Structures are given as structure tokens and as C-alpha cells.
Amino acid sequence: MNDDQEFAVRLDRVTRTYGRGSTEVAALREVSVAFRRGTFTAVMGPSGSGKSTLLQCGAGLDRPQAGTVSVGDTDISRLSEAQLAVMRRDRIGMVFQAFNLVPSLTARQNVVLPTRLGRRRPDGARVQEVLDRVGLTGRERHRPAQLSGGQQQRVAIARALLSRPDVIFADEPTGALDRNTGREVLTLLREAVDDHEQTVVMVTHDPDAAMWADRVLFLTDGRIVDELDRPSAAQVTARLTGLDEGKRR
Numbered sequence: 001m002n003d004d005q006e007f008a009v010r011l012d013r014v015t016r017t018y019g020r021g022s023t024e025v026a027a028l029r030e031v032s033v034a035f036r037r038g039t040f041t042a043v044m045g046p047s048g049s050g051k052s053t054l055l056q057c058g059a060g061l062d063r064p065q066a067g068t069v070s071v072g073d074t075d076i077s078r079l080s081e082a083q084l085a086v087m088r089r090d091r092i093g094m095v096f097q098a099f100n101l102v103p104s105l106t107a108r109q110n111v112v113l114p115t116r117l118g119r120r121r122p123d124g125a126r127v128q129e130v131l132d133r134v135g136l137t138g139r140e141r142h143r144p145a146q147l148s149g150g151q152q153q154r155v156a157i158a159r160a161l162l163s164r165p166d167v168i169f170a171d172e173p174t175g176a177l178d179r180n181t182g183r184e185v186l187t188l189l190r191e192a193v194d195d196h197e198q199t200v201v202m203v204t205h206d207p208d209a210a211m212w213a214d215r216v217l218f219l220t221d222g223r224i225v226d227e228l229d230r231p232s233a234a235q236v237t238a239r240l241t242g243l244d245e246g247k248r249r
């Protein structure tokens with residue numbers, strides 16, 4: 001297998017800075033990391049360490065000043081905005097802490113919205129399949145306000161799954177949920193990896209959520225400073241405490 005088939009997404013020496021001159025902040029400093037197909041990676045680190053920026057650059061929502069981002073065999077820094085939009089629609093799914101649903105639309109309409117915006121006709125059977133898969137059978141016509149937080153996040157996951165994306169980027173997907181509901185969301189993300197060979201990259205502050213991942217990356221000041229394979233929550237907590245202490249010194 002060559003690298004393009006083995007890895008869903010690769011960042012190579014990616015640098016992203018914000019602002020200029022004395023207010024310049026380096027959110028990512030020459031970060032190189034590859035996400036193997038069919039794996040679940042958690043990204044952790046102190047506030048402001050660059051986690052969301054890593055996700056945004058990987059998903060093509062933000063463009064780095066230097067370095068390359070590849071999705072499969074495509075270097076996305078070379079794509080036009082229009083080509084990038086198609087790539088994001090077809091191959092990348094996004095899930096956010098705040099669900100990002102349209103309040104006036106039903107669950108089903110929210111799931112098909114990206115397809116409709118792409119001026120394509122949704123496949124009704126596929127839409128029902130993803131709604132069933134995330135446990136929303138019977139709630140297809142509910143609007144977000146009529147759903148619990150966990151159910152709203154399921155709608156967002158169904159929306160992300162619809163196009164069978166290679167990779168799903170999730171930015172604190174359990175951050176607004178209680179522990180049990182969060183666990184249900186993590187189960188869905190884990191199933192995407194184990195049963196559907198998708199790739200999940202998830203930012204989280206919660207060591208219990210990170211435990212669901214195959215690998216945990218630790219960021220500090222825009223750099224990946226460590227990684228752990230299948231760690232326990234206690235190992236994750238210990239590593240995070242070490243990072244915070246390192247920062248204070």
C-alpha cells in the first residue's frame with residue numbers, strides 16, 4: 001500500500017499564524033502528522049495550543065501559510081475554492097460542539113442540507129439509513145428545539161456521515177453533553193471507524209473521551225509534543241497535567 005492509500009489525511013510541516021508583527025500568534029508551527037485510514041485519533045492540549053486550528057487546516061476550512069495538507073492523494077493547498085468545496089462536501093465530515101444545526105429545519109432536512117446546497121438530489125434510502133444508524137428513527141421530522149442535546153448531535157453526525165466521507169473531524173463533539181449522552185456519541189464515532197473503515201480525528205478536553213481513540217496526540221504552543229497509543233484515562237490525565245506544569249515553568 002502506498003502512503004496515499006494508507007493515510008486518509010496528512011499534514012506536512014504545516015504552519016499557521018494569525019495576526020502580524022507584535023500581535024502575531026503561531027497557532028501551528030511546522031506540524032507534521034498523518035492519520036491512518038480506519039483509525040480514531042484524539043487531539044488534546046491546553047487551551048490555545050492549536051487543536052482547533054489543526055482540525056480546520058486538515059479539513060480545508062483554513063489555509064496554512066506554509067506546508068501541505070493532503071486528503072488521500074490530493075494536495076488540497078493546490079485546489080481552488082470551488083474544488084475545495086467539492087472535496088469537503090464529498091470526502092470530509094465535520095461535527096462541532098455546538099451541533100451547528102439550522103433551527104427552522106427538521107432533522108431530516110438538516111441531514112440533507114449539504115447535499116441540497118451542492119445542488120444534488122439526496123438519496124432517500126441512504127438518508128434514512130444514516131438516520132436509523134444514529135438512532136433517530138421516528139424523529140426525522142423533529143426540529144432541533146424538539147430534540148435533546150444528544151439527539152441534536154446525532155443529527156449532526158448523520159449529516160457528517162451521509163456522503164460516506166473518508167474522514168470525520170469532530171471538534172469537542174461531547175463538550176456540551178452529559179457523560180452518558182457523550183458516550184453514545186463516542187460509540188457512533190467508534191462504529192464509523194470499526195464498522196465502516198472511516199477515519200476520525202477528534203479534539204477533546206476530556207480524558208474519558210480520549211480513551212475511545214486508538215491514539216492521542218498532545219499539542220502545546222502549536223507543536224505536537226507527544227502521543228500515546230490506546231492510553232487509559234489516568235495516563236491521559238497524567239500527561240495533560242505534565243503539559244500544564246511544563247507551561248507554568
Ligand SMILES: Nc1ncnc2c1ncn2[C@@H]1O[C@H](COP(=O)(O)OP(=O)(O)OP(=O)(O)O)[C@@H](O)[C@H]1O
Binds near residue numbers: 018027046048
Ligand atoms: N481567527 C483567529 N485570529 C487570531 N488568532 C487566532 C484565530 N484563531 C485562533 N487564534 C489563536 O491561535 C492559537 C490557537 O488557537 P486554537 O483555537 O487552535 O487553540 P485550541 O487548542 O483549539 O484552544 P481551545 O482549547 O481553547 O479551543 C490561540 O492563541 C488563538 O488565540
